[in-house]
Amino acid sequence: MSTAAFKSYRPPVIEPSNEGELLEVAMGPHHPSTHGVFRMDVALDGEIVIKLKPVFGYLHRNHEKIAEKASYLASMPYTDRLDYFCSMTNNWAYAIAVEKLAGIEVPERAQYIRVITAELTRIQNHASAIGFLLQEMGASGTPLMYAFREREKILDIFEELSGSRMMCNYMRFGGCRVELPKDWLEKVAAIVDGLPRFIDEIEALLTGNEILMARTQGVGVLKPDLAVNAGITGPMLRATGVNYDIRKVDRYGIYDRFEFRVPLGDHGDIYDRYMVRVLEMRESVGILRQALKDVPAGPIVDPKQKVRGFRPKPGEAYGRIEGPKGELGFYLISDGSGNPYRYRVRPPSLINLTVLEDMCIGQNVADVVLTFGSVDIVLGEVDR
Amino acid sequence: MKTAEEILAAIKTALPEAKVELVQNPSVSGQHSLVVAPEDGLAVAVFLRDDSELALDFCSNATGVDWLDKETTEKVKATEVVDGEEKVIEKTVKHIQPGYLESVYHLYSMRQKHGPVIFRMRTANRTDQVELPSMTPVWRSCEFQEREIFDLFGIVFKGHPDLRRILMWDEFEDHPMRRDYVDPDDYEYEPTPHDEVLKRAQEHQAQQNEAKQAAEVTQ
Amino acid sequence: MAVEPDLKIELGKQGVFVTTLNELYNWGRRNSVWPMQFGLACCAIEMIATTMARYDLARFGAEVFRPSPRQADLMIISGTVTKKMAPQVVRLYNQMAEPRYVIAMGACAISGGPFKQGYNVLKGIDRYIPVDVHIPGCPPRPEALIHAFMTLQKRIEEQPLTGENRPRHLDADAQGLFPVPEPGAHDLVPPVNRLVWPLPAPKPDATEKQG
Ligand code: SF4
Numbered sequence: 001m002s003t004a005a006f007k008s009y010r011p012p013v014i015e016p017s018n019e020g021e022l023l024e025v026a027m028g029p030h031h032p033s034t035h036g037v038f039r040m041d042v043a044l045d046g047e048i049v050i051k052l053k054p055v056f057g058y059l060h061r062n063h064e065k066i067a068e069k070a071s072y073l074a075s076m077p078y079t080d081r082l083d084y085f086c087s088m089t090n091n092w093a094y095a096i097a098v099e100k101l102a103g104i105e106v107p108e109r110a111q112y113i114r115v116i117t118a119e120l121t122r123i124q125n126h127a128s129a130i131g132f133l134l135q136e137m138g139a140s141g142t143p144l145m146y147a148f149r150e151r152e153k154i155l156d157i158f159e160e161l162s163g164s165r166m167m168c169n170y171m172r173f174g175g176c177r178v179e180l181p182k183d184w185l186e187k188v189a190a191i192v193d194g195l196p197r198f199i200d201e202i203e204a205l206l207t208g209n210e211i212l213m214a215r216t217q218g219v220g221v222l223k224p225d226l227a228v229n230a231g232i233t234g235p236m237l238r239a240t241g242v243n244y245d246i247r248k249v250d251r252y253g254i255y256d257r258f259e260f261r262v263p264l265g266d267h268g269d270i271y272d273r274y275m276v277r278v279l280e281m282r283e284s285v286g287i288l289r290q291a292l293k294d295v296p297a298g299p300i301v302d303p304k305q306k307v308r309g310f311r312p313k314p315g316e317a318y319g320r321i322e323g324p325k326g327e328l329g330f331y332l333i334s335d336g337s338g339n340p341y342r343y344r345v346r347p348p349s350l351i352n353l354t355v356l357e358d359m360c361i362g363q364n365v366a367d368v369v370l371t372f373g374s375v376d377i378v379l380g381e382v383d384r
Numbered sequence: 385m386k387t388a389e390e391i392l393a394a395i396k397t398a399l400p401e402a403k404v405e406l407v408q409n410p411s412v413s414g415q416h417s418l419v420v421a422p423e424d425g426l427a428v429a430v431f432l433r434d435d436s437e438l439a440l441d442f443c444s445n446a447t448g449v450d451w452l453d454k455e456t457t458e459k460v461k462a463t464e465v466v467d468g469e470e471k472v473i474e475k476t477v478k479h480i481q482p483g484y485l486e487s488v489y490h491l492y493s494m495r496q497k498h499g500p501v502i503f504r505m506r507t508a509n510r511t512d513q514v515e516l517p518s519m520t521p522v523w524r525s526c527e528f529q530e531r532e533i534f535d536l537f538g539i540v541f542k543g544h545p546d547l548r549r550i551l552m553w554d555e556f557e558d559h560p561m562r563r564d565y566v567d568p569d570d571y572e573y574e575p576t577p578h579d580e581v582l583k584r585a586q587e588h589q590a591q592q593n594e595a596k597q598a599a600e601v602t603q
Numbered sequence: 604m605a606v607e608p609d610l611k612i613e614l615g616k617q618g619v620f621v622t623t624l625n626e627l628y629n630w631g632r633r634n635s636v637w638p639m640q641f642g643l644a645c646c647a648i649e650m651i652a653t654t655m656a657r658y659d660l661a662r663f664g665a666e667v668f669r670p671s672p673r674q675a676d677l678m679i680i681s682g683t684v685t686k687k688m689a690p691q692v693v694r695l696y697n698q699m700a701e702p703r704y705v706i707a708m709g710a711c712a713i714s715g716g717p718f719k720q721g722y723n724v725l726k727g728i729d730r731y732i733p734v735d736v737h738i739p740g741c742p743p744r745p746e747a748l749i750h751a752f753m754t755l756q757k758r759i760e761e762q763p764l765t766g767e768n769r770p771r772h773l774d775a776d777a778q779g780l781f782p783v784p785e786p787g788a789h790d791l792v793p794p795v796n797r798l799v800w801p802l803p804a805p806k807p808d809a810t811e812k813q814g
Contacts, residue, residue, distance in 0.1 A: 006430045008521040010545065036642050037688055056528075057551035058688040059644055062721030064536075065561060069720065078717065084645035103412035148655040166645065166742055228441050228494050231525025242494060244442075249497045315411020318445065318490050318500055329445050331490070334411065346445040346490075350532075351525050380644055383551060383685075552723065553687050553786040560722050567722035568790035 009229050011357045016045040027368070028055070036379035040356075040368065047364050052357045056350070060383040067343040072098055072173070072310050075343065080167040082345060083381040085125045088117040088158070089323045091171035096252060097319030097330035098173045102312035104305060109298040110175035111254045115291045116188060117158070117170065118321075119284040123195065124151040125324035126235075126277040129376040130202065133274065136373040137215055143205065150198050153191050160184060173310070175301025185292060192288045199281050207278070216270035220359040220371035223268060230354045234326025235280060236375060239265030239272035246322035253321075258287045270374040277376075311338050318346075325349055325376055345384055349377035388416040391438065391501060398431050399424070407504070417488070417502035425505050425517040426543075432491060432501065433522055440491035440501055443523035446530060447488050448537035450510070450562045454481040483510045485539050489519060489526070507539060510562075518544035536561035625764050632676075632702070633664075633759045636752075639675035640668040641695070644682025646709035646742045653745040663752050672698040677755070679748075680734075683711035683718055684725040686791050693783045696732045701772030701779065704759075706751050707734045710741045717741060730795040732781055 016022055028039030037058035043051035063082065067075040079094045080087035092114055099106065106114075124147075131147030155165045160181050162168040170177050206212050222232070224240040237244060245262045247255040263279035265272030314336040320329035326348025333342035352375050360368050386394070392406050395418070403421035420428045432440045456479045464473050485507045492499030507514045518541035519526045530541045531550040538559035541547055549556065558565055569584055614621055642650060654660045654668065669675040672695045684692055696705070707728055710716030715726040728734065735758060738751045762770050771777040778798065784791040 006434065006522065009524045036644065036647060036682075037691075057549075057553070057723075058685060058691075059683060060551040060685055060687065060723045061644075061683050061718040062560070062723055063718075065722065066718065066720050081645055081717065084648055100413040101411055145656050148652060149657070152652070152655075152657050165744065166648065226524070229524045230527075231443055231523065233444075244494045244497075313411060315409050315413065316415065317411055317413035318415060318502075320444070327444060329490070331445055331447060331488070333449065342447075342449045344445070344447045346447075350528055354524060354527055551687075555786045555788060557788040565722070568794070570726060570790060570794050 009226050012361050014048075014050060014362055016050050019046075022050060025365075038372075038377075038379055038382070040372070042360075042365065042368065044365055047366075049360050049363055049365055049368060052360045052368065054353055054356055056383050058383065059379045061380070063384040064343050064345065068340055071338050072312070072340060073307065075340075076171070077167065077169045079345075080169055081380055082347070082384060083323070083325060083328075083349065083378045084166055085128060085378055086121045086324050087166060087168045088114075088121040088170060089321060089328065091168065092118055092253075093319065093321045093323065093328040094330050095171045095173055096321060097317055097332050098312070100319045101315065101317035101332050101334055102173070102310075104174040105302060106174055106253075107299050107302060108254075108296050110300050112291055112295045113176050113180065113300070114171065114253055115255070115258075116288060116295075117161070117168075119288050119291070120154050120157065120188070120191075122284050122324045123281050124154045125376075126281050127151060127198075127202070129324075130206070130274060130277055133270075133370070133373045133376075134206065134212075136369050137212070143202065146198070146202060146205070150195070153194075157184070157188055157191060160187070172301055172305075172307070174305040175299070177301075179300050185295060188288070189292050192285060192292065195285050196282070199278060199285070203278060207275070212274075213271065215367075215370065216274065216374075218267070218269050219363065219367050220270045220374060221268050222355055222359055226355060226358065227268070230358075231351045232326070232355060233348055234323070234352065234376075235273055235276045236326065236352055238262065239276045240268035241265055246320060246327055250320070258290045260284075260287050270370060273374045273376075309338065311336060316342075320346065323348060325378070325381070326352055345381075347381045347384060349375075349379075349381040350383075353377060353382065386438070388418065388501070391432075392418060394435070394438070395428055395431060398435070399427055402428050404428060415500060415502055417504050419504045419506065422505050422507070422516050425519070426522070429489075429503065429519055429522045432503070437496075438501070439493045439495045440499065442492045442494045442499075443489055443519065443525050444492050444500070445488075445490040446519065446526045446533065448533035448539055448561070449486040449488060450537055451483045451486060452510075452563050453483040455479070456481065484508065485510055485514055485537055487516055487530075487533060487539055489523075514538055515540045515542050517542050518547075520544050535559070538562065626760075628764065629760045629762060633756045636663075636665045636677045636704070636755070636759075637667045637669050637675050638665055638677040638679050639672055639695070639699070640670045641678060642681055643684060643688065644709075644711065646681035646711070649742040649745055650679055650681045650708065650748060653748045658745040658749065660749065660752070663749070663756070665752060672696075673700060675699055676702060677704045677706065679706045679708055680712040680728050681708040683716065684728045685721075685723045686725055687723065687786070689725045689728070689731060689791060690783050690786065692728065693731045693781055697780050697783070702770050704735045704755055705732060706736045706738065706748075706755060708738045708748060708751070709743055710739060713737050713739065725791075730800045731784065732796075733799050 023044040025042045026039055027042055039055040041053040042049055063078055079090040082090050127147040127150050131144035134143035158168050159165045162170040222240050224242050227237050227240045228242060241264050243262055243264055248262060260283045263276050265276050312334045314334055316333040318329055318331045320327050328348055329346035331344040332340050335341040359371050388406055392404060395402060395404050402424040405419045407417050407419050409416050432438055458477050460475050460477050461472055462475055463470055487505050489503040491501045491503055505516050507516060516539055518530055520530055530544055533539050534547055535549045535551050536559055611621055660666055678696060707713050712728050715724045718724045719726055736751045736754050738747050740747050782796055
């Protein structure tokens, strides 16, 4: 069957000028930017980027293959290590997919705790993302120091809750793993009260900063139609002005009970991405305040839920959440046995990199690292 | 949001020749999928994306699944003539259902805020006819994901602008996510070996001993 | 020829400072280890956290993270080394100037850790390069990295300048370049470097059991 012409999106092609030769540079896999083992094969015409091909796989740790050999629950700690900034949201996404597959209900109290941990994760992720972006701009130290100072506070809270700073492994199918420690909610409330001050501080330092504006406004511009077609999600999509937040669209968990706005950008450039992240942190603080007010009593996980010998009926399910980096989805196929037949992670970081080439072509080479930093990726998730 | 049946009907009215089937998902998630014949894949995909009501402009997830050959045994009763007598003999007959590779796409609509619609295509077999049309021209988000499927499952996407290995190195020959992939035996000795690793470690140890003995004999 | 500690203290009280060249040399080296800015996976985030204000690796003279291997003495292998990355890790190690040290941070760098069963995961970086300090943990806490750092400092301090056990950079015959593995059709070639990763001597009872 023939298809009529349809619109398809490809990266722009620019002709090199005739002076001099093209310079081909392999940026990475070891390079001074703080994002880990990632390589970009860049062709330069003077200072201008003509071609950019990302090369992945330097951290391909076979998460999917290992998960297909392990039981459902055994993959939960591995999800922590996908996007190692946001283990709580990763846990949640996986739990949602399994809950969809097996039809498990989650008790009220666990829902609230999930929201609280997820929003804390979002705040610390966005803070670190901004810190790293500035680090890549050459603001060596200060913003990242500030971000990590705040992150440490949140990590302490997580450690108290789950026993580990980074790899929380906290959620379970149909709830959470352990009951809250004594006074935990009060401690979270104290931290949440301190957060607006921190965000103000970051904004005072950066938002009106002339250097930041000069380096980021109009750089790495992404158009909304391309962003949608390329499956971009998360703050990067919303910076282009497309209103798509899975917390609002799917209303998973109990997000329909909270009032929050979805910050949108206008230009889709790096500055807008920065701004959307800052505003999202503010909204998260709002959600946290609402959630902390009325955490109900009750069980943290359905006591009837089987932990050992968990065997969902044959079938498949795709579950997704709005992770801090974008849409994090898990696709599971069950054949009725104790381990998934197919286990797939939909990595927002990898898919958000699809348009890296489009954003960088025609720009100065100095902006490549900046554009790359503004995507906010974690290599553990890109390569899995 | 239309149900999967309605979407199927819409495809049938728009593209009457397309071979599309609905596959029920027995799980409680109720995410049924449309199986499209590879030759009609592109046309159906363009319809799904550009239809104003469906407007599935966002292909969220693209992945591959490897279905091995399935062996089913069946008992068949047959009458046979043995020594001039008619006897009813039970026989077991083996059926081999050939395996295939499958590509799965989860489509959502950002404009209409609905989804998912699941779109699958299947190859003819697992060995030599592993070609499927690429969806990258329709949804750019498939670009890296299809490269990943090509790398890990070995599905060749026709029409993909840049089909190379993405995660493994270029010299690598296998498709590691296939169910019958045998991974390299690089377990040597391990501090606390157990299960399969212990078996492999012992094999390595035995080989090592043999090599040592051989060396001693020649000395 | 070390000076008796008691005598040293006694002399110190009198305003006489005695030391040996060896001690002075190692003291200087110990307190100015420059790590390479080299992160691989999750553990790298803990490494970054260690350098930040709260844990402050600068107290140990190691805050100068260098992006170039030529300027670094210490490689902190922080995270999973995949087979695709292993050749690059060895190459970076080769590019570092002597004296150089390696800390294997986290279960992955030691043995493959949680991802040991993966087809693309190297089961321990010490298959290709010598490692000085191993830190267990997944991820090791920043305190553990600091502890590893102090262990390394102690090691540096104890290194003699002459004799059998002198460090590699003072030994003209020592091996400096380590072979870089090549990516093969199914695995890295060679899968291990036998010089740094010898097989263990066969245990007699183990062979009998297999018998
Ligand atoms: S040891 Fe654990 S935390 Fe460290 S890199 Fe490996 S999986 Fe990540």
